[in-house]
Amino acid sequence: MAAVELTLTERITNLLYDYVEAIDDGRLEAWPELFVDDCVYKIVSRENSDRGRDLPLVYCDGIGMLRDRINVFRNALIYSYRFDRHLLSNVRVVDQANGVYRVRAHFSVFKTDPEGQTEVFCAGRYDDRVVIPNGTPRFKEKIVILDTFNVPNMIQTPL
Amino acid sequence: MAAVELTLTERITNLLYDYVEAIDDGRLEAWPELFVDDCVYKIVSRENSDRGRDLPLVYCDGIGMLRDRINVFRNALIYSYRFDRHLLSNVRVVDQANGVYRVRAHFSVFKTDPEGQTEVFCAGRYDDRVVIPNGTPRFKEKIVILDTFNVPNMIQTPL
Amino acid sequence: MAAVELTLTERITNLLYDYVEAIDDGRLEAWPELFVDDCVYKIVSRENSDRGRDLPLVYCDGIGMLRDRINVFRNALIYSYRFDRHLLSNVRVVDQANGVYRVRAHFSVFKTDPEGQTEVFCAGRYDDRVVIPNGTPRFKEKIVILDTFNVPNMIQTPL
Numbered sequence: 001m002a003a004v005e006l007t008l009t010e011r012i013t014n015l016l017y018d019y020v021e022a023i024d025d026g027r028l029e030a031w032p033e034l035f036v037d038d039c040v041y042k043i044v045s046r047e048n049s050d051r052g053r054d055l056p057l058v059y060c061d062g063i064g065m066l067r068d069r070i071n072v073f074r075n076a077l078i079y080s081y082r083f084d085r086h087l088l089s090n091v092r093v094v095d096q097a098n099g100v101y102r103v104r105a106h107f108s109v110f111k112t113d114p115e116g117q118t119e120v121f122c123a124g125r126y127d128d129r130v131v132i133p134n135g136t137p138r139f140k141e142k143i144v145i146l147d148t149f150n151v152p153n154m155i156q157t158p159l
Numbered sequence: 160m161a162a163v164e165l166t167l168t169e170r171i172t173n174l175l176y177d178y179v180e181a182i183d184d185g186r187l188e189a190w191p192e193l194f195v196d197d198c199v200y201k202i203v204s205r206e207n208s209d210r211g212r213d214l215p216l217v218y219c220d221g222i223g224m225l226r227d228r229i230n231v232f233r234n235a236l237i238y239s240y241r242f243d244r245h246l247l248s249n250v251r252v253v254d255q256a257n258g259v260y261r262v263r264a265h266f267s268v269f270k271t272d273p274e275g276q277t278e279v280f281c282a283g284r285y286d287d288r289v290v291i292p293n294g295t296p297r298f299k300e301k302i303v304i305l306d307t308f309n310v311p312n313m314i315q316t317p318l
Numbered sequence: 319m320a321a322v323e324l325t326l327t328e329r330i331t332n333l334l335y336d337y338v339e340a341i342d343d344g345r346l347e348a349w350p351e352l353f354v355d356d357c358v359y360k361i362v363s364r365e366n367s368d369r370g371r372d373l374p375l376v377y378c379d380g381i382g383m384l385r386d387r388i389n390v391f392r393n394a395l396i397y398s399y400r401f402d403r404h405l406l407s408n409v410r411v412v413d414q415a416n417g418v419y420r421v422r423a424h425f426s427v428f429k430t431d432p433e434g435q436t437e438v439f440c441a442g443r444y445d446d447r448v449v450i451p452n453g454t455p456r457f458k459e460k461i462v463i464l465d466t467f468n469v470p471n472m473i474q475t476p477l
Contacts (some may be wrong), residue, residue, distance in 0.1 A: 017408045024424070024443075046242060047275070050185075073318030083364060085441040086367075086406040087424055090176045106246055107181070108269055110426055110441040112205040116365070116468025118441050123244040123269040123277050125183075147242040156430040205401060206434070209344075248405040249335045265342070265405055265429055282428040282436050284342075307399040307428040309434030 012130055013091050015137040016105055020086035028073055031158055032066035036133060038086055039063055040141040043159055045149035056148070058155065072157065083112040084121075084157055090116075100140060103128040109159060114128060122148035122159065167260075171289050172250050174296040175264055179245035182317055187232055189316055191225035195290060198222055199300040202318055204308035205283060216305070217314065232315065234251055242271040243280075255277060259299060262287040281307035281318065320456055326419075330448050333455040334423055340402035346391055347475055350384035354449060357381055358459040361477055363467035364442060370433065375464070376473060380412050380477035402429040402439075402475055418458060421446040427477060440477065 006014070015034065023031040035041065060066050063106040082141040087108050095102040104127060129141035144159045165173070174193060181189040202217040202219045237308065244266050254261040263286060270280040271305050288300040324332070333352060340348040349386050353359065378384050413420040422445060429439040447459040461466040462477045 014410070016411060020424075021408065045275075046271075056241060074327075085424060085426065085427055085443070086464050087246055087248075087405055087441075089248065089405075089407065090180065092173070092176060105179075105342060106179075108244065108246055108267075108426075111469070112364075112441070112463070112465040116466060117364075118438055118466040120269060120277055120279055120438055123246075123271070125244070147244050147269070147272070148277040149269040149277060179435065202436075205430075246405055246407075248407065249339065251332070251335060252474040263339075265338075265403060267405055267426075279436055279438055280427060282405075282430070286401075306403050306428070306430040307434060308430070 007030070011132075012093060012137050013100060015139070016088060016091055016126070016128075017128060019139075020107070021090060024084050024086055028070045029099060029159065032063050032070060035063050035139045035142070036131060037063045039066070039137075039139055040143075041066060041085075041158075042142070043144040044147060046145050046147050047149045049145050053115070057151075067134070068144055076099055082114055082116070085118075087109040090125075099131060099135075101130040101132075103130050107159075111155065122146055122151060122158075126146065168252055171260060171262055171296050173250060174289060174298070175247060175250055175262070175285070175287075178298075179247060179266070180257060183245055187316065191229060193220050194222050194225060194298045194301070195292060198225070198298055198315075200298075201301070202303040202305060202314065204309045207307050208304050216310075217303075221264075223296060228317070229270045241273055244269040244271070244277075249284075255272070259317045260291075260296075261288040262289050266318075272283050273275075281305055281310060281317075283307065306310050320321060327411055328440045330411060330419060330452075330455050333448060333457070334358055334406060334421070334444070334446075337457075338425070341399075342402050342404055346388045346475065348379050350388060353381050353384060353457045353460070354451060355381045357384070357457055358402060358461075359384060359457075359476075361462040361464060361473065364463050364465050367463050377460075387476070389458070400432055400434070402466070403436075404430040408443075409417055417449060419448040419450075419455075421448050425477075440464055442477075448466065 020032050041060040042056040044056050048055050058148050090108040091105040093101050094104050106125050108123040109121040110118050112118045124146040128139055129144040131140045175211045178193050182226040200219040201215045203215050207214050236317050248265040251262040253263050265284050266278040267282040269277050286302040287298055289296050290299045325398040325468050337352050360374040363396040366373050407424040409423040411419050412422050422441050427439040428436050432437045442464040445461040446457055448455050449458045
């Protein structure tokens with residue numbers, strides 16, 4: 001598709017698609033590489049977020065912590081499910097300033113358990129800051145705002 | 160993003176995004192303002208719709224009735240859940256005539272209960288008529304066609 | 319919308335939209351007509367697919383088999399549910415060569431049972447080959463990769 005010039009919005013949308021596909025395909029090592037080195041990744045409950053409380057369920061500061069997190073997934077956790085499947089909706093750039101694009105999207109995650117049955121795992125939205133160093137969109141900040149504050153089991157893979 | 164000229168399809172898609180985000184963010188007062196004054200909003204079950212029966216579950220005629228509906232939500236109803244989350248798919252203009260755009264979309268709504276667990280609440284499709292008075296897309300008619308004819312609990316927030 | 323020139327990506331996306339809408343609207347006879355005569359349609363479990371095993375749950379070779387399949391649906395099967403609803407996400411062309419476009423998308427299907435309640439039926443992704451004979455995109459190959467390897471009840475309608 002080299003002949004087709006993508007718009008900035010399409011390229012940012014592709015970053016969000018790459019993000020969920022890395023997780024859903026189980027290519028977890030590709031996940032941190034979609035962030036810039038000096039990044040923030042947070043999972044917060046919407047309940048707290050709506051009340052202005054900042055008590056993240058997960059907080060990673062810098063690409064090193066993201067890579068560590070994947071190491072833990074690979075080496076320490078016992079997986080009790082098989083597959084993740086993200087659906088995205090409402091992906092759009094809602095603001096920009098000084099080369100930082102604020103991107104909003106809705107998501108839901110469906111998990112398939114070891115018996116092969118699929119259930120809604122969680123739903124929520126992304127509140128992201130995207131930058132474009134060297135011409136390639138990357139996450140500067142990704143905040144996962146979870147409607148599902150009582151997450152069934154642990155959060156194992158990234159959301 | 161003022162520098163980017165949006166296509167008509169993108170602007171109409173943004174109207175549908177604005178619509179579900181107003182609901183999901185709990186900014187219910189913003190919901191009626193996405194309609195023109197002389198509008199129709201209906202929720203019908205697909206079961207009846209497929210058989211040509213027109214017995215809406217909800218029927219609002221004019222922006223005043225939409226605003227009243229939000230007043231009732233705010234003042235009279237006891238909420239038994241916490242959060243809504245819409246996902247949209249297949250958003251597209253399927254027809255147009257005399258400045259009225261017929262828009263179709265699929266949707267699902269995930270509800271998070273007071274215990275913080277998320278479930279599928281309903282699924283269906285939108286059959287909308289969009290007009291563009293003063294350059295801004297607005298709903299002239301919105302028909303919510305619900306697959307889920309046995310809606311768990313009452314329909315509280317708009318769909 | 320004749321005045322608007324669609325991009326190739328938009329036309330291919332519309333093929334995927336047409337596909338799920340034919341199923342969800344119950345217009346099953348329209349479903350085979352979205353394939354070229356010499357086509358392949360497969361449903362495989364992701365569990366097998368990830369391990370390199372090629373044991374499809376459903377395999378159709380040629381448009382005749384697709385049409386037969388719809389005949390069986392119409393004439394032989396007892397339906398235990400009412401409605402399907404597909405949501406799509408991440409629809410994009412990931413590769414092309416010699417006029418064949420490889421298209422990826424995520425999907426989930428919500429089924430509404432005879433009591434009118436809606437549940438997640440399955441989730442997964444499409445791995446499609448699209449060609450454009452006579453200017454209209456059509457499926458050359460459609461592979462449905464199902465996360466949900468323990469499908470509740472039988473697979474009745476196409477996925």
